Amino acid sequence: MSRRYRVMHGGDEITADLAGDGLVEIDGRTYRVTPAGPGRYRVTDPDGHAQLVALAGPAHATWAVSDGRAVELLVDGSPRRAGASRAADSDMTAPMPATVVALPVAPGDRVEAGAPVVVLEAMKMELTIRASKSGVVRAVRCAVGEIVAPGVPLVEIEG
Numbered sequence: 001m002s003r004r005y006r007v008m009h010g011g012d013e014i015t016a017d018l019a020g021d022g023l024v025e026i027d028g029r030t031y032r033v034t035p036a037g038p039g040r041y042r043v044t045d046p047d048g049h050a051q052l053v054a055l056a057g058p059a060h061a062t063w064a065v066s067d068g069r070a071v072e073l074l075v076d077g078s079p080r081r082a083g084a085s086r087a088a089d090s091d092m093t094a095p096m097p098a099t100v101v102a103l104p105v106a107p108g109d110r111v112e113a114g115a116p117v118v119v120l121e122a123m124k125m126e127l128t129i130r131a132s133k134s135g136v137v138r139a140v141r142c143a144v145g146e147i148v149a150p151g152v153p154l155v156e157i158e159g
Contacts, residue, residue: 003017003018004016004017004018005017005018014026014027015027022034029045029046030046031043031044031045031046032044036052039054039055039056039123040052040053040054040055040123041053041054041055043066051066051067052066053065053066054066054123054125056095056096056122056123063095063096063150065095065096065122065123065125065127092117092118092129092130092131092132092153092154092155092156092157093129093150093151093152093153093154094120094122094127094129094148094149094150094151094152094154095122095127095150096122096123096150097122097147097148097149097150098120098121098122098127098147098148099120099121099122099145099146099147099148100118100119100120100142100143100144100145100146100147100148100154101119101120101121101126101144102118102119102144103117103118103119103140103142103143103144104116104117104118104119105117105118105137105140105155106137106140107137107138107139107140108136108137109136109137110135110136110137111131111134111135111136111137111157112131112134113130113131113132113133113134114130114131115130115131116128116129116130116131117129117130117131117137117154117155117157118140118142118154118155120148129154129155131155131157132157133157133159134157134159135157135158135159136157136158136159137155137156137157138156138157138158139155139156140154140155141153141154141155141156142154142155
């Protein structure tokens with residue numbers, strides 16, 4: 001028996017049908033999902049390409065991290081958790097509790113959209129937080145070695 005879920009990713013709504021055998025169908029494409037450790041899954045696409053995905057957070061509002069990118073998935077229209085609205089306004093927030101391992105920018109630096117502004121480590125994975133827009137770094141609100149909470153702004157850019 002399969003279960004149908006409605007997943008919100010940013011402004012996009014995705015329907016996912018989950019079968020009990022580790023298969024997930026999204027937009028007519030079938031993916032195989034297999035456990036790869038605590039909170040980690042190997043997702044194999046129909047072409048045989050696999051990638052590791054780490055999940056964290058409550059079931060109704062889970063953060064998925066893969067290939068250094070983190071996104072929040074809201075399942076079944078559940079309300080966002082505290083702090084998530086700020087995270088939606090800026091990609092310059094921690095997706096989950098993480099440790100700051102590098103700060104490649106400082107106040108006054110000019111950055112282009114997509115440039116690395118903070119490097120975090122969470123769940124033995126390195127996550128690069130990138131500038132949401134071009135502009136001048138107005139403030140850096142974290143320090144190397146600090147543990148940061150999800151949804152809290154780490155860098156402010158004036159554009």
